[in-house]
Amino acid sequence: MTREGKGGSAAIDRLGFVRNDGASRLRSGRTETIGLILEDLADPFYSAVAAAVERVCRERHHLLITGSGEGSAEREQGLTVAFVSRRVAGLLAVPAGPDRAWLAQDAMAGTPVVFLDRPASGVQADTVLVDNEGGVRSAVEHLAAHGHRHIGFLGDHAGFWTASRRRDGFQAATSALGLRSGTIAMGPHDREHLAATLRRWTGGDDPVTAVLTGNNRVTVVTLRALRDAGVDLAVVGFDDFELADLLVPPVTVVAQDPAAMGERAARLLFQRLDGDTRGPRSVVLPTRLIVRASGSLGGRAGR
Amino acid sequence: MTREGKGGSAAIDRLGFVRNDGASRLRSGRTETIGLILEDLADPFYSAVAAAVERVCRERHHLLITGSGEGSAEREQGLTVAFVSRRVAGLLAVPAGPDRAWLAQDAMAGTPVVFLDRPASGVQADTVLVDNEGGVRSAVEHLAAHGHRHIGFLGDHAGFWTASRRRDGFQAATSALGLRSGTIAMGPHDREHLAATLRRWTGGDDPVTAVLTGNNRVTVVTLRALRDAGVDLAVVGFDDFELADLLVPPVTVVAQDPAAMGERAARLLFQRLDGDTRGPRSVVLPTRLIVRASGSLGGRAGR
DNA sequence: CTACCTCGTGACAACGGTGTCACCAGCTCC
DNA sequence: GGAGCTGGTGACACCGTTGTCACGAGGTAG
Numbered sequence: 055m056t057r058e059g060k061g062g063s064a065a066i067d068r069l070g071f072v073r074n075d076g077a078s079r080l081r082s083g084r085t086e087t088i089g090l091i092l093e094d095l096a097d098p099f100y101s102a103v104a105a106a107v108e109r110v111c112r113e114r115h116h117l118l119i120t121g122s123g124e125g126s127a128e129r130e131q132g133l134t135v136a137f138v139s140r141r142v143a144g145l146l147a148v149p150a151g152p153d154r155a156w157l158a159q160d161a162m163a164g165t166p167v168v169f170l171d172r173p174a175s176g177v178q179a180d181t182v183l184v185d186n187e188g189g190v191r192s193a194v195e196h197l198a199a200h201g202h203r204h205i206g207f208l209g210d211h212a213g214f215w216t217a218s219r220r221r222d223g224f225q226a227a228t229s230a231l232g233l234r235s236g237t238i239a240m241g242p243h244d245r246e247h248l249a250a251t252l253r254r255w256t257g258g259d260d261p262v263t264a265v266l267t268g269n270n271r272v273t274v275v276t277l278r279a280l281r282d283a284g285v286d287l288a289v290v291g292f293d294d295f296e297l298a299d300l301l302v303p304p305v306t307v308v309a310q311d312p313a314a315m316g317e318r319a320a321r322l323l324f325q326r327l328d329g330d331t332r333g334p335r336s337v338v339l340p341t342r343l344i345v346r347a348s349g350s351l352g353g354r355a356g357r
Numbered sequence: 358m359t360r361e362g363k364g365g366s367a368a369i370d371r372l373g374f375v376r377n378d379g380a381s382r383l384r385s386g387r388t389e390t391i392g393l394i395l396e397d398l399a400d401p402f403y404s405a406v407a408a409a410v411e412r413v414c415r416e417r418h419h420l421l422i423t424g425s426g427e428g429s430a431e432r433e434q435g436l437t438v439a440f441v442s443r444r445v446a447g448l449l450a451v452p453a454g455p456d457r458a459w460l461a462q463d464a465m466a467g468t469p470v471v472f473l474d475r476p477a478s479g480v481q482a483d484t485v486l487v488d489n490e491g492g493v494r495s496a497v498e499h500l501a502a503h504g505h506r507h508i509g510f511l512g513d514h515a516g517f518w519t520a521s522r523r524r525d526g527f528q529a530a531t532s533a534l535g536l537r538s539g540t541i542a543m544g545p546h547d548r549e550h551l552a553a554t555l556r557r558w559t560g561g562d563d564p565v566t567a568v569l570t571g572n573n574r575v576t577v578v579t580l581r582a583l584r585d586a587g588v589d590l591a592v593v594g595f596d597d598f599e600l601a602d603l604l605v606p607p608v609t610v611v612a613q614d615p616a617a618m619g620e621r622a623a624r625l626l627f628q629r630l631d632g633d634t635r636g637p638r639s640v641v642l643p644t645r646l647i648v649r650a651s652g653s654l655g656g657r658a659g660r
Numbered sequence: 661c662t663a664c665c666t667c668g669t670g671a672c673a674a675c676g677g678t679g680t681c682a683c684c685a686g687c688t689c690c
Numbered sequence: 691g692g693a694g695c696t697g698g699t700g701a702c703a704c705c706g707t708t709g710t711c712a713c714g715a716g717g718t719a720g
Contacts, residue, residue, distance in 0.1 A: 074676055076383045079677095080675090083705080094408065095411055117424070120423050138375050277603050296401075296577065296599070296600075297580070297598070301603055376707080379707095667716085676705105680703090680704105687696080688695080
């Protein structure tokens with residue numbers, strides 16, 4: 055039996071025979087499978103990443119196994135072990151906990167890994183990141199250009215690498231521009247506390263006139279909290295989101311490109327599989343400021 | 358070497374040994390892998406389904422292979438063949454084309470399949486659907502109760518089973534309530550044409566005062582087109598979406614529960630894997646009308 | 661003390677392809 | 691016509707794990 059295409063759907067029709075890929079892979083050692091570990095498949099950011107990865111995998115005739123670590127480093131390690139047990143050709147991962155030293159185990163040796171969105175300490179590997187500092191800086195500069203002197207930063211949980219990175223970028227950008235710095239609240243945020251925080255920030259004699267939110271989730275809860283608190287603020291969000299243009303006012307955002315991130319990471323991985331043995335590479339993707347209307351002084355009312 | 362847990366991350370640390378699951382599965386015949394075929398992993402509806410499926414799979418110690426058919430029946434068949442070649446224990450699929458007779462091939466015999474969102478003709482299998490007619494009826498009744506006598510229906514491409522189903526439900530519901538019926542436009546919709554349609558519908562001497570949109574995607578493009586057209590209409594959307602409550606006015610929707618759909622389908626599949634040999638089952642999930650403000654007479658302005 | 665039973669250990673075949681090697685036929689060239 | 695080369699075919703070992711079977715040791719009962 056010769057190999058016909060990739061399993062041969064023609065052969066299937068005629069003979070009702072399907073090659074057992076398991077046996078084939080056991081013998082040949084080539085599994086043609088990629089493992090993808092991320093935080094939550096239901097999050098639109100990650101699902102866009104996953105879709106892009108899947109597209110590249112299909113192009114390269116590989117299948118994709120996905121697993122969500124849901125923020126648990128333990129679960130993530132379990133998934134990794136399961137994937138390596140299946141002898142995936144390569145691994146793409148959004149690392150949850152900080153330490154990935156265990157990935158350097160002998161057992162994993164030979165399985166190339168590419169990290170997305172966050173770097174992993176304790177292990178040398180390719181990484182695809184986004185320009186968090188640059189993105190935050192562009193947002194701060196945009197707000198400053200519209201006359202804002204006191205900007206608040208609402209970040210996600212400081213344990214997330216991207217969250218602390220964006221916070222640091224915020225500090226640096228505000229300092230560099232001579233703006234007030236240090237009005238910062240890190241998550242997790244719930245709607246009620248956030249509304250209280252926003253009321254506090256907008257009261258007093260040096261009120262915040264704009265807030266920068268640290269990601270998708272924070273942006274959404276902030277918009278709700280703003281309504282609850284009945285305060286009017288300029289808002290710029292990190293991460294673009296569907297319908298941002300239909301809100302009143304339309305929300306200015308620092309857009310990432312999750313599809314580009316997934317594609318880039320997948321291509322990097324396939325380069326390794328194609329025999330590229332150069333040292334670990336780190337790719338930093340640019341962000342793009344999408345100016346809508348929410349950045350003006352006077353905030354949400356000002357259009 | 359005894360089997361320690363599920364691969365033993367403890368053993369990995371100590372010995373740097375990882376069992377080859379491929380060999381194990383070849384020998385035992387149990388693959389502990391589920392294949393999921395859907396249209397587009399990046400669509401929030403499907404990614405919520407996928408996340409729920411993955412959760413059930415993890416609970417049952419199975420891994421999940423995902424593939425997006427992207428609306429192409431051919432690609433979908435290719436994925437199916439690839440999955441069956443890997444001897445997945447079971448298959449979950451959102452069927453793209455109408456005819457799934459080829460799934461009844463001898464080669465697939467023994468691989469249980471559960472269909473989601475749409476039924477598949479030409480093959481007997483479990484199916485999890487949503488109550489499309491009921492959902493549409495609840496929306497029409499809601500609009501009628503708010504005084505609307507002439508409602509327009511904006512459906513997706515009539516080739517989609519759910520789209521035509523909802524259209525038929527709309528016809529039935531409007532007739533039953535003695536409302537004007539037949540003001541219908543099926544997709545695909547682009548923003549410009551849709552704006553023109555909306556202008557036409559709201560002109561004349563029997564103007565439409567409310568529209569019901571057939572799904573997520575149509576709702577979003579409709580909201581944009583309404584803005585472009587500068588017309589004010591009550592809108593009820595099929596499918597809930599993030600931030601619907603923050604639009605002005607907040608959009609009333611017929612909510613589906615994609616997570617419930619994914620979970621239900623996965624559990625049905627595992628029942629089969631556990632040896633349930635009863636005849637094919639069909640589960641119809643209810644929809645839930647989430648009343649916000651967009652259904653009132655006077656439409657988007659009326660709050 | 662012997663026969664029988666139980667338990668533990670070790671060896672081995674099998675899962676289903678795949679890559680290699682040997683063997684044989686047919687050919688060309690000296 | 692014989693030697694050497696090429697191509698095609700068939701047999702077989704191997705990938706790593708698992709389930710079975712046989713054998714031997716140790717224990718108990720008659």
